[in-house]
Amino acid sequence: MSLDAVTAILLIPALTAAVLALLPGYRATARLNVLAAFLSFLTALSLLLVRPPAGPYLHVDDLNNVFIVLTTFVGFTTSVFSASYIDHEIEIERLTPTFVRFYHAMYQVLMFAMNLALVANNIGVMWVAIELATLTTVLMVGIYRTHEALEAAWKYFILGSVGIALALFGTILIYMAARPSVGEGLDAMVWTTLIERAASFDPALLNVAFVFLLLGYGTKVGLAPLHAWLPDAHAEGPTPISAVLSGLLLNVALYALLRFKMLLAVHPQALAPGPLMVTMGLISALFAAFMLYRRRDIKRMFAYSSIEHMGIITFAFGMGGPLANFAGLLHMTTHSLTKSAIFFAVGHVAQVKGTQRIADMGGLTETHPVLGWGLVLGVVAIAGLPPLGIFMSEFLVVTSTFARAPWLAVLLVLAILIGLAGLFLRLNSIAFGEPRGPTAEAKASFVPMFAHLGLVCVAGVYMPPHLVAWFQNVAKLLG
């Protein structure tokens, strides 16, 4: 196989992971981690210009290109944040150098697994990649080895494995459905072949397969009622991992789901996948919005906000049609950028205050103006206030729904408003009022956070026509 950009975005993280596992000295490894992530991002950008033809294992089209660019970009900025975060963790001796070496190697393995899941043209390979990503994050969530971290990792591991097992059963059923018309062997698992022939598959088998895939990959997306692992995993792991989980891994699982949704959409007699996704999305959004009120742990609170937004995105893709799909894609992008920016801020806040309890933080805008206002801006963005990017995408989701199913739109607006109120209630005590807790200066790199927030602000007022055309094209692909 010749070395093209698609193999490069797999090789770079894989090789770097091997090197990082061997290198001692955490400063050098942190830099190498950033460098590798940056190279992956550049390679991903090159895919926009030159795209290699689809093979039996790997392929790139308009749809996964969006995800690849987003994943490598957030992977790069998170690695910058992670360098300053890990510096502090070493200083307070929360992590030993051995664990940091392990952490950096795992970070690149995770990037490899996510890239592989995105470029895989084979539904079996995609499944393996998502399983690898799950196992990697399980190890990273448990890295602090406290009671809570271990319980969180165990819960994530058990629920994640069950989800992944159900997804494999669904994958096998898809193969069974494809076999009569495509023939035995490798071809019946190649996605580009599947989508061409999908109209001739057995509809009943496809339906059952989709239910398994929805439950399986839906667990990884964090859809209620299969979300139980998500808040724990976000709260107890290192914050860069929370950022990557929320901003990227949930998207990757959703991407897998979208691929199978496209298969079903091609078949005229198969069950419409939309209503199932709409229902699960709406339940997740409403449930998570109510759950935001009683949160005492800052990372746990934003984890519930991720469930809410993944619900909204799943809802949008479930509604389908060019406008709702466009809104879903936009929302996914802005949510990834905003949520990871928030976790960057939260990571530094938790380090400065030495705790994640909301009750022990206060007056952040007074004691740490840059950090505090960054967090305020992030929360304003994630709550969906105009004129920021998330407002745009939520507005599109809601208006496109109003035109077709007004009652669903009412419920969705309810979820968004309840979520907004819950977030502001907590933000008020964190960012304003009497300063509480330690006020030591934050040694942090604010560049990644403000880069993300800047992009989100721009997306709210101006979208480059190229990007719009690209997203519209993808929205049409999604059907």
Added chain:
Amino acid sequence: MRGLTFDIAHMLAGTLVLVSFLELYQDRLYALLNVFAVHAFVLTLSVAWQAYVQGAPHLYVTATIALVFKAIIIPVALHRIIVRLGIHRQIEKVVGVGTAMLIGMGLVALSMVVMLRVTAGADPLAREDLAFALSVVLLGLLMMVTRRNAVSQVVGFMSLENGLVLAAAGAKGMPLVVEISVAFSILIAFIVIGIFLFRIRERFDTVDLQALDRFRGERR
């Protein structure tokens, strides 16, 4: 001949479901591990039979992995972990044996109804295999839900994976990629679990997950 091959495949897959039920009512850890070894052994026979019937040599590899890894190495290793950690051997259950068996029967009935109905077009061997495989998967899930002890949850998860391998072997001509990856993932899963068990031991002096529940993040 056609009838005989079908009958043998049918019998082996059915035995796997039966052994799943046996796992469900074990109340001592050692006995559970022994039954799991039998489970993996029946899976080996079943996959090997499929390899013979389908003339698919790569399935023999899957059968060998199941035999060596799941029927021998894992039960032995778990035995040693139990001894070394001094875990108390009684398994605590969330629901009684009778209830668990009744739920199990319901799940088997459910998977028969669902799978036989939707696979009407497929060849009978694959149909039966899929229906049995789904039963084994669901029984594995049931076991994970009804046990409080970490080791028996792991055993539940592995018998769930056995069901998946049965399904993959039954799907004629399914590429090797998937079978090896399944086996591989079990390996990784086991390493992960092993590490966790040791860490859990280090920190709590118990592998009973109820002890972990006391440390739930929200109640600090």
